[in-house]
Amino acid sequence: MKVTSYAQGSAEGFSFTPENLEIANKFVARYPEGRQASAVIALLDLAQRQSDGWLPGAAIEYVANFLEIAPMRAFEVASFYTMFNLKPVGKHFIQVCRTTPCWLRGSDGLSEACKKKLGVKFGEVTEDGLFSVIEVECLGACANAPMVQINDDYYEDLTPERMAEMIDDLRAGRELPVGSQIGRLTSSPEGGPQTLQDLPPFDGKAVKMAPEPGSAEVAPSGEEG
Ligand code: FES
Incomplete structure (x- = not known):
């Protein structure tokens, strides 16, 4: 609240x-x-x-x-605005999304994992000042539910076990991979793309579009090799 x-x-x-x-x-x-x-x-x-x-x-x-x-x-x-905190938070401020898509996919388990692992209730800061956890409403990453936000980053496709591991990593000063924790590319389906599979891999360069009919790049009919 x-x-x-x-x-x-x-x-x-x-x-x-x-x-x-x-x-x-x-x-x-x-x-x-x-x-x-x-x-x-x-x-x-x-x-x-x-x-x-x-x-x-x-x-x-x-x-x-x-x-x-x-x-x-x-x-x-x-x-x-819920983005502003009016009381102290931990160095790692965990916000567990609890809205319907995340809830259906197990957000209750993430909340419990956080509270159990950290020994705090929602809104409390751990004694070492490193962590605090709250529940929030939809953070807009429902396709990869359940998810949490930690400071400015999103961590998605979580399980209670992965949540506990992430807390251990943060406590040890290790960097976490942001985004999907099961390697999903953005919000593509689990297991990889199901359609448009014959497209060449996108390498980040500009895609060359097909020339407009009648443009200089289109060979006049009869000139094809
Ligand atoms: S319901 Fe959790 S990100 Fe939308």
Whole structure:
């Protein structure tokens, strides 16, 4: 469930780092004079990234002051969108999708695996600060259900066993392969493509289209070799 109160004064004197200040000014410059408030989502996201994945009250107020809007206007945005966290999260922030396609494909098992492996309830942070886990609604990768989001990346075609392995890998500092965990290419069928199998492999180069009838590349009739 979305937390709608924020930790007042838990981050003293928040301000953007020089690098983030430069980025924030670029975001604001994208909008016409007097419309700088339109950058509020981008700036809250920037502040959240600077604050270890969550938005203390001081960061929300800083963004509001930066944009010259009432603090409540920034808080309304931060409390509405689930992408903003109003309390601390772990270094690896796991969001388990629980909407129907993922649920039918076993998301309950993923949630249980996370809670059991980490020894926390939803919304809690592990003692070492490394992990936190919540359940969320559809993340838009239903074709490869069940799936989770960890920080900015998606991990798909999961089982409880694979979820537990991934937590072990993250704890050991190992990198995880993103996307399908069974090697599925994007959202193609399990076992590989079932149609259009005689196409040459796509190598990432531009595909040469057939020439238009009548173009210079089409040999006039009778000139074929
Ligand atoms: S239902 Fe899980 S990604 Fe859509």
